[in-house]
Amino acid sequence: MGTLPTIIPNSRARFNNSQEFDVLPRVESCKSVREMKQIHAFMIKAKANRAPLSFRLLCAKITSVLQHVDLVSSKEIIFSYACFLVKLCGQNYVFNFNSIIQSLASCKNSFNATMGMYREMLLEGFFPDTYTIPHVLKACSESESLREGQQIHAYSIKTSLASNVFVKNTLMRLYAVCGIIKSVEKLFDEGPDRDLVSWTTLIQGYAKMDYSSAIDAFFRMNWIADEMTLVVVLSACSKLRDLNSGKKIHAYMDHHKIGVNLDVFLGNALVDMYLKCGQIDFARQVFDEMPTKNVVSWNSMISGLAQQGQFKKALDMFRMMQNMGLKPDSVTVVGVLNSCANLGMLELGKWMHSYINKSYIKADGYVGNALVDMYAKCGSIDQALEVFQAMKRRDVYSYTAMIVGLAMHGEARRALDIFSQMLKMGIKPDLVTFVGVLSACSHAGLVEEGRRHFEDMSRLYDLEPKTEHYGCMVDLLGRAGLISEAQEFINKMPILPDAFIWGSLLAACKIHAKVELGESAMEKLVEMEPSRDGAYILMSNIYSSANRWRDALKWRKEMKKRNIKKTPGCSSIEIDGMVHEFRKGEKSHPRSKELYKLLQVLTHQLRNYGLDQNFVWY
């Protein structure tokens, strides 16, 4: 038995209304059911137990203890104590039950406890009212317990409680989170007494799947929106990349004098909308105007910039966030790792990895997948495998990141091994997984295996191959020298071949010196992408390889005529946490002398291995 807390110096002291508040902090600080009982005994003694405020606080405390107790038996004891209290405290039993049900429903993962208390209420012969039902439905929505929610819905109809606007709105919310939009619409259309919450819930329901309907509903609404409604509709605009509606809503906010300075959620939603719509400067302006920023505001900027391909800016934002002394969370980490992966910043990526370990962020889920991807893209394939293998839970994203990473590193066999592991684990591959699988087959020249996987896509996994997959197959057949088969494959494609497909065929023609077929592929490419430099160079090289110098020159001249410049070869190197980019012909880097020396050494080494001229920097 531990030491009991001293509740009050003199328990014989008289307890009046003004002193009641002295008890409240003590209720808040007790840590076990024993301490709660002690306080409660004191309250009974002091005749304060009938005060609703104290009772509500006691309910909240019981709830919090319930949430933190691991042992089922202890939970049961506390639960029965809660029931006992409901009956003991005051005479307004329905109110007491409502209070404790509300407290329970407001906690996470409390569905069973909430429903248990609700059942207890019914068993005791008390009738739920328009306060009880919304609390219980809240718990149902949180745990997406549709069946139980539907039972409550049926009960509400039978008892006429369903006509109450609070009941109706929470029912709408239940169906909205369960994705049953028809029921949301039906409830919304039913009653005349819909309010702003009804509209927000309807918009929220649409925003789960049909973003345009969410935006339409917003503009149909005959109430002035508040911050919550605006957040929901702005989020729909972000997902739809609908800048036009997003701007209209921003103007609406200005018109109704709803500013981002009052609500951090609204500011974050606006920043996210502008970023998703590619309006970096507007996003930055809103962000700078926000007087209060939280970790989500910074995360929105970091991940939004990364999504727009502005990886350096994303990392600058991360540095600013650190300078402000804000603690990054798992979402920040994912945005930063994504930027590191795309910039090849292995050192910063490693630093993030050690930060994750130190800050007890779980390296599973999004974070684990981002780590695997970062290591794979930064060339540390073994580290990627290490993280992948240490992950407790792996999903389709984890496996795909690993498969694509291995395929990129030319480790086709290992990529295909991971793929079969994935299937054994019962994880269904998706379209991106197959890009990895097919490119692995292509790099390793595994024609038959590639063909089989391609067929399996639709046959076993109900996945319709996209142009990337057809491109991989053309590449696979082309590299293996099966050029006419590749051509036939293109002719039979059910979708229109794009530049990627013709480019693959052209590349195969280069390897296997097929001039005529190359010419026809080139014709298509010029039609589709007249200003892309790669095809002209490939075609010119095909002619050169066939000693047709005049034709080769013709294509070079064609490039000049069309004012197409060859994209300079680009490489980057990370020194002291900074990425330095070099383009062929560039001499003006601030640390060029120092780096030039380093690059000369690298170039020399590459030449020693007989590597391609493209690796030579100037």
Next chain:
DNA sequence: TTAGGGTTAG
């Protein structure tokens, strides 16, 4: 005494 909100992937 009650209902509705934002950021993350291959």
